[in-house]
Amino acid sequence: MTSHSLGRFLDQYGGAGSFLSVCLLLILVMFGLPLFVSTFGLLQVTILAVMSIFALSQGFVWGFAGIMSFGQAGFLGLGAYAYAVAVINYGDSTLAVPISIILPMLFAAVMGYFMFYGRISDAYVGVITLTVSVILFQLINSTSGSQYRIGVVELGGFNGIPAIPPLNLIGDPSRPLDQTGIWYATMGGLLLVYSLLRFILMSRFGRVVVAIRENETRAQLIGYDPRLFKLLAFVIGAGIAGLAGCLYVNWAGYISPGVFALTMSAQAIIFVLVGGLGTLLGPILGAVLIQWLINTIGDQGTVDPGLGLGIILVAFVLLFPKGIVPLVQAAIQQALTLRKRNVGSPLPVDADPLQSGAE
């Protein structure tokens, strides 16, 4: 194998090991946990998986596409409400699930079109996304009364929609999933979203999205239209958040305007910051750790979860601004380098490729 083809091979398959390891770990947790944990325990960990999917949507849009979307909760809420309305009206979740993904995508397509084709700068994209999620919150919050209904479903204003049927086997509403089934569906969703994003990032589309994040003008010079690629990335992120919303409803069994709240959007940002911006494992790790912490703090009732989250955010921004995953990666890299030095490199010191590359 020539050095050229070796380089290409490594480039193509070098990251495959970490991808397969994460998938294997997720599959192990997915099938292993129900053997050891009670139904109540499963209910508690299902929300961690739901939030991991939500965090991945934020992680992709912000960490890889560089779009400062501070209102991902808007898409989470749209997905959740779309599922609730569709599943109650149809009495079957078969169509409700795709609707919960497609509706936020359509909404993001319209919103993104005006933002990206209107050449709104990054900071204002953050403001607009945040504002839209607040508007959606206020809108749904003010739908009390029987006149606000879609089909047979009353939106219920502040009280939300209760008793939402869970997922059922495809095309068979008489066989709804139990809590264990919801766990499998949620973990399956997480596995699917993680794999999908991995494949997107390995593809030409993913490379362009990352390149645009690095430097929009450079990408333009090569002929790419950054507006289109940003729009597509934004729409994909909205679809993932919509799926998270659908699974959130299945976990909770009811839905209220709280899903659109600023705290939800803030949580997603904190998940990504703590786990590691620009990684896929980071948002999952951040979501699991922070959500677990929120649950624990909430159970004890000693510290306000919001205050706890704020302290964590400030601590990470000040002490570990890159987040956990990049920190661990750097530590492993350093350990490997030290070990190599101790063993003794066959190459002379001046043959260090990084040193020889420096001018």
Next chain:
Amino acid sequence: MNGENCFADQAKLLRVTNLRSGYGRIPIVNGLSFSVGEGELVGILGHNGMGKTTLLRTLMGYLPTSGGRIEMSGMDITQRSTTQRARAGIGYVPQGREVFPGLSVLENLRMGCFLNAEPENKVIDEILTFFPRLKAYLGRIGGALSGGEQQLLALARCMCGAPRIVLLDEPTEGIQPSIIEEMISTLRDIGKARNLTILLVEQNLNFLSALSQRILVLQKGMITSEISAETARDPALIHDFVGMA
């Protein structure tokens, strides 16, 4: 002098007429006209602040034109976006290299293939025959390369898109002499093999005269004269034209 005297028989790939642009209200390019024929290697020489980079940025659509016209193969592209100009066949290697520092060399090259209809691997293999030095670094991230290697990568990435004309903005700036020599032979080889048109802005007279068939002298945002490559090699004569040697 309008820079159109020589090569009048060659098909004009790029024609610039009475071009004006600048930053805000400050005019930098003041009614400048020239044209470049298919396969020509044209240099632009001028002191700092004379508008060389501004001219290239305006041609690429970075800066809006405040007057005049830019044509590519007879098509008016004056109001087109940067992306559209790149799609019309203009390649641009800006000052300071501008590779994607977080992407590997191979990924950088793949990025450049977007406008090329040929299969990506074939394009990259062909380009790497002109840039053998990059073959050893395919897996390394662009930001870890030396300045000279980054410049070669920026050139190679630009060539991957099979541009019809390449705008080069001071490619030798801060580059070690050995790589400058390599760059000259590489650009000559590619130019010959692909009938590539190059518009080169440069202050390095050796580089400029080694590559250019004719040189336009830019002063205060206007083309004031046109000289041959031989003239540019003569320090005494060049002093007469631009006051630099």
